Amino acid sequence: MITREEIRELAQFQCSEGGSALSFYFQPRTPQNRSHREETIQAKEMVRQAMNDAEKSGRNGSTRGDLARILDVAGNLHGNQARAKAIFACGAENYWREFDLPAWLPGTQLVARRHFHLKPLAALLGVQPRLCVALVDRHRARFFDMRLDDLKERGGMFGALPRRGRSDGFAGYEAGHVERSANNEAMHHFKNVAERLKEELEKGTWERLIVGCHDKTWPEFESHLHPYVAQRLLSHFNIDPAGAGKEEIREQASRIFREATERRRQVLLTDVMDQARSNGKGALGLRRVLRALEMGEVQTLLMAENFAATAAECTGCGHLDSHVVDLCAVCGRATRDLEDVADALVNSAIRRDIELFYVPPSEDFAKAGNIAALLRFRADQSTTSKLVS
Numbered sequence: 001m002i003t004r005e006e007i008r009e010l011a012q013f014q015c016s017e018g019g020s021a022l023s024f025y026f027q028p029r030t031p032q033n034r035s036h037r038e039e040t041i042q043a044k045e046m047v048r049q050a051m052n053d054a055e056k057s058g059r060n061g062s063t064r065g066d067l068a069r070i071l072d073v074a075g076n077l078h079g080n081q082a083r084a085k086a087i088f089a090c091g092a093e094n095y096w097r098e099f100d101l102p103a104w105l106p107g108t109q110l111v112a113r114r115h116f117h118l119k120p121l122a123a124l125l126g127v128q129p130r131l132c133v134a135l136v137d138r139h140r141a142r143f144f145d146m147r148l149d150d151l152k153e154r155g156g157m158f159g160a161l162p163r164r165g166r167s168d169g170f171a172g173y174e175a176g177h178v179e180r181s182a183n184n185e186a187m188h189h190f191k192n193v194a195e196r197l198k199e200e201l202e203k204g205t206w207e208r209l210i211v212g213c214h215d216k217t218w219p220e221f222e223s224h225l226h227p228y229v230a231q232r233l234l235s236h237f238n239i240d241p242a243g244a245g246k247e248e249i250r251e252q253a254s255r256i257f258r259e260a261t262e263r264r265r266q267v268l269l270t271d272v273m274d275q276a277r278s279n280g281k282g283a284l285g286l287r288r289v290l291r292a293l294e295m296g297e298v299q300t301l302l303m304a305e306n307f308a309a310t311a312a313e314c315t316g317c318g319h320l321d322s323h324v325v326d327l328c329a330v331c332g333r334a335t336r337d338l339e340d341v342a343d344a345l346v347n348s349a350i351r352r353d354i355e356l357f358y359v360p361p362s363e364d365f366a367k368a369g370n371i372a373a374l375l376r377f378r379a380d381q382s383t384t385s386k387l388v389s
Contacts, residue, residue: 012347016093019091022110023087024043025109026084044075070089083100083102116347131145132205132209134211134212136193141156195226197226198229208234208260211233212238212239214240265302285369297376299375299376
């Protein structure tokens with residue numbers, strides 16, 4: 001599974017002049033017949049067309065070699081496979097990276113540019129924190145790491161089992177003592193689990209938490225969570241921690257994460273629109289967002305799923321201009337046209353660890369330019385700026 005460090009490496013990559021950074025995505029589909037070959041045929045045809053284009057443009061050296069290698073991989077893919085595939089290659093820089101991904105990509109595609117095309121990848125990973133799924137009952141706890149649909153168990157904790165005597169004593173007088181002892185042992189177990197979660201959060205082991213337990217256990221356990229841990233809790237779900245299988249755990253945790261992500265997307269969208277209208281920490285439209293990115297103001301970037309726009313990129317300082325101009329407004333160097341500035345925005349967000357959300361089609365968001373940013377600060381409203389003015 002791809003890591004954040006690997007994504008950041010892809011975002012920082014730039015192919016030298018004369019070469020091409022190839023981004024190949026294969027998305028398996030439900031097959032139309034038993035041969036399962038439709039997607040494979042489409043992928044191979046896509047690569048062959050790119051090879052012909054490279055031949056015509058004179059880029060028949062390292063680029064053609066990369067395409068031949070991708071074609072070989074595509075020939076072994078099948079439309080009924082469980083995972084998608086992503087390949088990033090640039091023969092001019094001796095660069096090749098290959099990843100298996102969840103089958104959630106928008107489609108099979110091949111893109112050749114100076115930078116890698118990371119928009120499909122960012123759609124998967126842009127809002128994916130490190131998730132901890134903790135299954136807890138009165139005597140045990142199981143801990144899982146979850147990234148996309150990859151769930152890995154990484155250990156557990158076991159409290160003392162309740163002591164069982166042969167009887168409750170004369171006339172049942174021992175029964176109350178046994179119950180109090182069991183409750184006390186369960187309380188200490190919950191405290192130990194809560195302390196471990198706090199320590200893991202402080203070490204950066206995880207960023208968001210989902211808890212699975214019996215409904216009747218939840219109030220007991222929740223009361224012991226440290227406030228910092230409780231702030232990172234997405235939700236809890238009802239499950240038997242001892243007998244639960246990975247598939248059931250993954251399904252429940254994925255559902256909770258999707259619901260939490262959608263709630264956060266709606267809150268952020270409302271917040272950024274309100275902030276922008278009140279001249280606060282919100283930026284709407286491509287020109288304003290590009291300026292905020294350049295000033296280091298952006299905390300969260302929101303972009304329509306279908307957002308696309310042309311722009312100019314300086315060949316010297318890398319400045320992005322929402323207008324297609326010949327010379328850079330910052331350093332005066334020549335610019336190059338960008339067919340779709342979305343790629344540059346996504347790469348910039350990844351490099352700077354900016355939270356990224358894709359927004360489904362919306363009339364209000366379209367009127368705002370299909371792109372917006374929630375800001376950490378406003379440089380033009382800082383104390384220093386006010387003193388200078």
